[in-house]
Amino acid sequence: xxxxxxxxxxxxxxxxxxxxxxxxxxxxxxxxxxxxxxxxxxxxxxxxxxxxxxxxxxxxxxxxxxxxxxxxxxxxxxxxxxxxxxxxxxxxxxxxxxxxxxxxxxxxxxxxxxxxxxxxxxxxxxxxxxxxxxxxxxxxxxxxxxxxxxxxxxxxxxxxxxxxxxxxxxxxxxxxxxxxxxxxxxxxxxxxxxxxxxxxxxxxxxxxxxxxxxxxxxxxxxxxxxxxxxxxxxxxxxxxxxxxxxxxxxxxxxxxxxxxxxxxxxxxxxxxxxxxxxxxxxxxxxxxxxx
Amino acid sequence: xxxxxxxxxxxxxxxxxxxxxxxxxxxxxxxxxxxxxxxxxxxxxxxxxxxxxxxxxxxxxxxxxxxxxxxxxxxxxxxxxxxxxxxxxxxxxxxxxxxxxxxxxxxxxxxxxxxxxxxxxxxxxxxxxxxxxxxxxxxxxxxxxxxxxxxxxxxxxxxxxxxxxxxxxxxxxxxxxxxxxxxxxxxxxxxxxxxxxxxxxxxxxxxxxxxxxxxxxxxxxxxxxxxxxxxxxxxxxxxxxxxxxxxxxxxxxxxxxxxxxxxxxxxxxxxxxxxxxxxxxxxxxxxxxxxxxxxxxxxxxxxxxxxxxxxxxxxxxxxxxxxxxxxxxxxxxxxxx
Numbered sequence: 136x137x138x139x140x141x142x143x144x145x146x147x148x149x150x151x152x153x154x155x156x157x158x159x160x161x162x163x164x165x166x167x168x169x170x171x172x173x174x175x176x177x178x179x180x181x182x183x184x185x186x187x188x189x190x191x192x193x194x195x196x197x198x199x200x201x202x203x204x205x206x207x208x209x210x211x212x213x214x215x216x217x218x219x220x221x222x223x224x225x226x227x228x229x230x231x232x233x234x235x236x237x238x239x240x241x242x243x244x245x246x247x248x249x250x251x252x253x254x255x256x257x258x259x260x261x262x263x264x265x266x267x268x269x270x271x272x273x274x275x276x277x278x279x280x281x282x283x284x285x286x287x288x289x290x291x292x293x294x295x296x297x298x299x300x301x302x303x304x305x306x307x308x309x310x311x312x313x314x315x316x317x318x319x320x321x322x323x324x325x326x327x328x329x330x331x332x333x334x335x336x337x338x339x340x341x342x343x344x345x346x347x348x349x350x351x352x353x354x355x356x357x358x359x360x361x362x363x364x365x366x367x368x369x370x371x372x373x374x375x376x377x378x379x380x381x382x383x384x385x386x387x388x389x390x391x392x393x394x395x396x397x398x399x400x401x402x403x404x405x406x407x408x409x410x411x412x413x414x415x416x417x418x419x420x421x422x423x424x425x426x
Numbered sequence: 427x428x429x430x431x432x433x434x435x436x437x438x439x440x441x442x443x444x445x446x447x448x449x450x451x452x453x454x455x456x457x458x459x460x461x462x463x464x465x466x467x468x469x470x471x472x473x474x475x476x477x478x479x480x481x482x483x484x485x486x487x488x489x490x491x492x493x494x495x496x497x498x499x500x501x502x503x504x505x506x507x508x509x510x511x512x513x514x515x516x517x518x519x520x521x522x523x524x525x526x527x528x529x530x531x532x533x534x535x536x537x538x539x540x541x542x543x544x545x546x547x548x549x550x551x552x553x554x555x556x557x558x559x560x561x562x563x564x565x566x567x568x569x570x571x572x573x574x575x576x577x578x579x580x581x582x583x584x585x586x587x588x589x590x591x592x593x594x595x596x597x598x599x600x601x602x603x604x605x606x607x608x609x610x611x612x613x614x615x616x617x618x619x620x621x622x623x624x625x626x627x628x629x630x631x632x633x634x635x636x637x638x639x640x641x642x643x644x645x646x647x648x649x650x651x652x653x654x655x656x657x658x659x660x661x662x663x664x665x666x667x668x669x670x671x672x673x674x675x676x677x678x679x680x681x682x683x684x685x686x687x688x689x690x691x692x693x694x695x696x697x698x699x700x701x702x703x704x705x706x707x708x709x710x711x712x713x714x715x716x717x718x719x720x721x722x723x724x725x726x727x728x729x730x731x732x733x734x735x736x737x738x739x740x741x742x743x744x745x746x747x748x749x750x751x752x753x754x755x756x757x758x759x760x761x762x763x
Contacts, residue, residue, distance in 0.1 A: 173555065225739065238735060243733060243736070246729035247729065365556055365559070413549070
């Protein structure tokens, strides 16, 4: 019984972390799949969102939910502007140029945040209703983790419906599978790019805010977790919402379990698995298209 | 590559191709400057040594990135492998003779380059980028975990490096030996890389970079060429890492990190890749700027560096040397019409 409770709480913790990974990474997967753009600055948008949310709560007096909405909108607006002005110039350019450009962007974000806010960690203060524990029948668990899981599932379900059941979702799927064909059918790809990019960055911002409680929030965030976001996308496949969802849960639980049972070497195992997986299936575990 | 057909033997393009390996008049300049630095700024030789090592490391990256067109984010893996090979031998094996230590560093880095290149280079694009990044992260984690051997997070310091040829001491305060030693090694490696890129082998690498499909169609063994190039580049990066560890008498996790891999990429691109001397120009520009700015205004330095990268990626894809070449061409073309 003790073991069962242990496993349950481990699963919950891992799934909660996986949900945050999903919320951040799904935008990266879609924009990479859609535009073939190596966007290493995606973690930077998550960081900016985290800052916007934490600062809005601290100085703007906003509640948690309005602050999340504010972070989403602010980062979506900034990223739409960046997409139109800068990113669009590099569609179809060499990977090297895209890599340099986005690394440069990460540096700019990190330095701006350090200059404007300061180098120290910004703690996220949860509203009291989300603190404490909740009784789930089999085990008591942290309310916030349960809320995270519920939020993640809601977002995933919403995205699934948007992807599979709306006109826009069909256009995105068409463009991921065959961009030229979609374009010649009269789909306005440029507009689609901007909207998806802004929406994906907004989701990353949401993830940055929701995950700030256990991932922390400092200027190094953008580079520190980038490898994790990239791994989730690589495992889940490009432009695949369900793939990224499964991959994020897998990595979240795996990471949580490994850190608990093998505190030494957990990360090592994840890197090794990623390498093997990419060699075996370059298109990812759930993807259909090679990255 | 055989001789051009008879009818084209005197063609200017054929002559240019046949003569492009000949040393240009300006080519001794960097070496003269390096020796001048030794006499002019004896107090800044520590910085000079760091600069020369950076040039060597950037040169190794130029081979894979600039000539073979392999975009890697994990090149520090080989730098770190070389550095740790020297560090662990000196600390645990008691083998601290510098030149043989450097040979071991080269072999270790080359072996890792060959092993990873054989599997990694089957992929392209984003997958390859992810794989190089993960491989480096994996090595970093191994170095972090095996702290009995590698010193873990703190690294290994006060490495007992024996005097060069049994005579010249590595003095940490007056690094004259280090400077000349690194300069000599850099010169030898440069000669090797220069010969390589102007050889038919180097020409085929450029061909692969420009059009892999066509190279395959004309029957070039693309995979083998890429793996060989990757291994050689890894070996040179290993030399850079090993010599860095010897000159500084310590190794730490930073030698394997994403920071170092990104920095060397920035340096090469800043100077201009695929040009041999881009490594020199980029390293001098970057190191001089960072030496003076990063200590006084670390954050502004990062901001400026980021903006610089964005500008290079958007507008100046060939770096400083590319800009200089354009200006030069325009000047030469201007009076003609």
